[in-house]
Amino acid sequence: MDPLSLIRGVLDTTEDAARALVGRERLRLAVTGLSRAGKTVFLTSLIANLVAAGRGARTLPALDEAVGGRIRRVQVVPAGTETVPRFDPEAHLGALAADPPHWPERTEDFSTLSIAIDVERRTSLGGLLPDRRVTLDLLDYPGEWLLDLPMLRQDYASWSAATLTRLRRGARAEVARDFLAFIDALPGDAAAEDALAKRGYTLYRDALRACRDEHGLRFLQPGRFLNPGPRGEAPLLWFFPLPEGARGGLASLCARRYAAYLDDQRSNFLDPFFTRFHRQVVLVDVLGALHAGQEAFEDTAEALAAVAAVVSGGNWLERLLGAAPTRVAFAATKADHVPSRARDSLAALVEHIALGARGRAEAGGAATSFHALAAIRCTEDAVATLEGQAFAAVRGILLNEGRGATIYPGEVPMRPPEPAFWQSGFFRMPEFRPPRLDPAGASGVPHLGMDGLLAWLLGDAL
Amino acid sequence: MSAAPPPRVILEEPASAAQRLDFGWEVAVAPAAPIDRGWSSLGLAGLGLAVLLLGFSLLEAGNFVAAQFSQAAWLGWVTLAVAAAGFGLVFAAVGREMRGYLALGKVDAVRAAHARGDVVALRGALQDWQARLPEGRARAAGLADMPIDAACALVEATTLAPIARDAEALGRAAAIQAFAMTAVSPSPGLDVLVFSWRGIRLVRQVAALHGLRPGIAGTVALLRRVAMDAATVAATDVAVEAMLRGVLSSRIAEHVAGETAAGAVAARRMILLARAADEACRVLPRG
Structure with a gap:
């Protein structure tokens, strides 16, 4: 923790x-x-x-019971910051209620909101x-930007090595074929040509997109390559991982841009919003990962652990200053996509997929718990007859067709599945x-x- | 155990659009209706006593007027006029008390509409409340055509904030008087009496700023509310004071505070009372 952060931490704790x-x-x-874990819908709900x-x-x-019915009023109040767009729950709710309805688009920028909860005091004279x-x-x-957090603890060389190791195995190697061929063909002392940097960036970005959209992978860095945000694809993004042997001008250019990218993300995203908070909820689309196959499932677990290492695990000084979260909840979202009897399994599975993340949070002194939830319930329980047998299922109305299904x-499964499951x-x-x-x-x-x-x-804080 | 079949989607026939699911959520989460406890025994007894008193006195008066008419017509008319004037004044006083008391209830109704988020009721109630304000008070215009949060903010800025400033000014004026009275008053007992009278007058003055003209019953109800809100104001005040003491504790500061404390406490209570009264009468909660 640098001295400036320390002073800010002390001031925040005093406040x-x-x-x-x-x-x-x-x-x-x-x-x-x-x-795609469902943050926007979660916040709207x-x-x-x-x-x-x-x-x-x-x-x-359950919240009402936990606080003994003491909630008096809840209202949306202006957020402390005025430079960040306001999260618009009315617009999201309006789109969901419209006919035909729309789920929120992919989030492309920050937005923030504060809600004031007035509660009666706990004392007998409350x-x-x-x-x-x-x-x-x-x-x-x-959500893509979250994966920039682990990069803060890596320099360009170690990030490149780790990224290329991942990229050369499994489904990634297949979709990143063009990019890998491009960097393998580059001479080690390639000059700092912007055209080369842009070409490498484009191939790398396309590989990341294919990993996300075709294979459901999540551990994809840097985040702004997948979701450039309101500022678009600036030349700052024109870098990509290079093999260890690269020593030329292009390697220096990529390393410089890597550092500049992290500085930019740190000052605009991470420092203002991720250095100090009191509670944390980690949303995981476990079912999506399960349906996307073994590699996606394990990749999600790895990504969660990498993020948690930075977000949830405060050091002793941060804990002392109250900058580390005291409660971290892991929640499997879209629980309405499974019948009610399978929701306990979903909560148990999130416990396994978040094992690494949980370890980090608990090492940081936070209490953890696991849940299965649907921020907006879209289905009802049903029975499906398959091969002459009845199975618990769900029934909903398909978004585009408007047809019941x-x-x-x-x-x-309640624990990470056996290899036969993935077939x-x-x-x-x-x-x-x-x-x-x-x-x-x-x-x-x-x-x-x-x-x-x-x-x-929140129960104990109200 | 046999392996479970792979996931699958079974489309419903016919292929026409199906109705969206409806979980009856609004009904399931509707707030529990407040238990109507009806009239208390004391209230019933009081009402009965009032009916007896009023009913028998009316009957007695009627009998007396009839008896006077039987003696002489002019005597009957004069008795009737006296009875009508007397009862008229009594009824006018009761009516005024009722109006003053019910006006406080309207404040609660606006606040409840605001808490419920009942846009239609809130908009109507704000317009009604503005219409009841004393002449010369600035009112927010065009409330019907703007989003309700903007309407509330406009009422706060145009009407409630100036009222709060005027209440503060009334509080300061009362504070100066209270300060002067504690300085010259010969006995502490008289202090209390004068201070109480000035306090009640201040509360009524602040209520008048909000368009309330409480009678005796209204004033009693208002004082009860002010007492509740005074707790709010005082608690915040105590906390702020504690913080200030922590920050400014020095010999000089303590000396200065000690010199002025005696008179200042009474004066300061008046200012607090004005703020609490303003809090109790305002139709929208302070943001």
Whole structure:
């Protein structure tokens, strides 16, 4: 921790203490999740259901029970920062409730929002004292960028070596064939030509995209290659991993841009938002990883562990300053894609897939728990008859066709599956239409397990 | 155990568009209706007593008027006029009390609509409340045509913030008087009496700024609310003071504080009271 961060940490800790003294706590909740894990929908559901709960609706019964029914009001308040776009839950909810409905597009920029939760005090004189106000700071961002966090602890040479090792094995080697052929053909002392740098970048970026879209892989770096954000593909991104032997001008150019890229991501994304938070929820699309095959499943686990090593594992000084999260919840999203009896297996499986990440969080002094949830429930339980046998399944309305369909999601194992399991091949879960929703969200949105997660994550702070 | 079949999608027939799922969520999560406890025994007894008093006095008056008419017509008319004037004044006073008391209930209704997020009720209630404000008070225009959060923000900026400033000014004026009274008053007992009278007057003045004209019952109800809000204001005040003491603890600061403390406490209570009264009467919660 550099001296400047230390001073900032001390100031932030003092501010937290002062806020607690006057009953105006601020709680930063980091919602982390790899791309397509469902962060935007999670935040939309969280806000809609919390605000509805503040109006007396029983949208989050487990949370209500955990805080003894003391939630008085919940309202959206201006976020502390004005330079970042405002997360727009109304627009997301409107799109989900529209006919035909739309799920949020891939998140391409940050957005932030704060919600103020007024709660009656816990003491016996709570009714006479003023309500406490806990402000929950939330942030939405492209999940791809999260994988830039582990890069902060690597220099260009070690990042290149690790990335190329991964790229030369399994499904990656196949889709990165052109890129690998390009770097293998480059002379070790290639000059610092921008045209070469751009060509290498383009091939590498296309390989990353194919890994993500065709094979469901998640450990793909750097994040802005897949999701360049509002600033587009600037020359800053024109670099790529080079083999160990490369020593020429091109290698220096790539190393320089690698360092500049990390500086840019650090100052614009990581330092302002990921250096200090109190609670963390890690969203994992376990079912998607399971359906994408063994390599995608293991890749997701590796990516989660790499991110957790930076995000959840605060050192002793950060813990002392309250900069490390005290509670980290791991949640398997899209739990409505499996029948209710398989949801416990999903929660157990997330425990296994997040084993590395959990170790990091617990080593950092945080309590961990595992959940299966659906931020917006889109299916109902059904029975599918396959080969003369009845299997528990789910029924939903397909997003594009608007046609009803019963989906048998396959077996959901409680632990990482045996090799024989993977023989059934890649399965792409269809997208479902959200159920009928009130566009104003006055009654929140139907969900599965959001209340249990929030009760564990926030219950003690309210 | 036989291996489970691979995942699959079974499309429904016919291929026409199906209805979106409906989990009946709005009904499932609807807030529990508050338990209507009805009238308390004390309330019933009080109402009965009031009916007896009023009913029998009306009957008695009617009988007396009839008896006067039987003696002489002019005597009957004069008695009737006296009875009508007397009861009219009593009813007018009761009506005024009721209006003052119910106006406080309207404040609660606006706040409840705001908490529920009931846009239609809130918009209507804000417009009604603005119409009841005293002459000369700036009002937010065009509330019907703007999003409700913008309407609330506009009411806060145009009307509630100036009212809060005026309440603060009233509080300061009362504070100066309280300060002066504690300085010249011959006995502490008189202090308390004068201070209480000035406090009640201040609360009523602040209520008037918000368009409330509480009578006796309204004032009692208002004082109860102010007492609750004063706890809020005072608790924040205590916390801030504790922090300030922590930051500014020095011999000089303590000496200065000690010299002015005696008179300042009474004055400061008036300012706090004005803020608490403003808090109790405002239709929108402070953001």
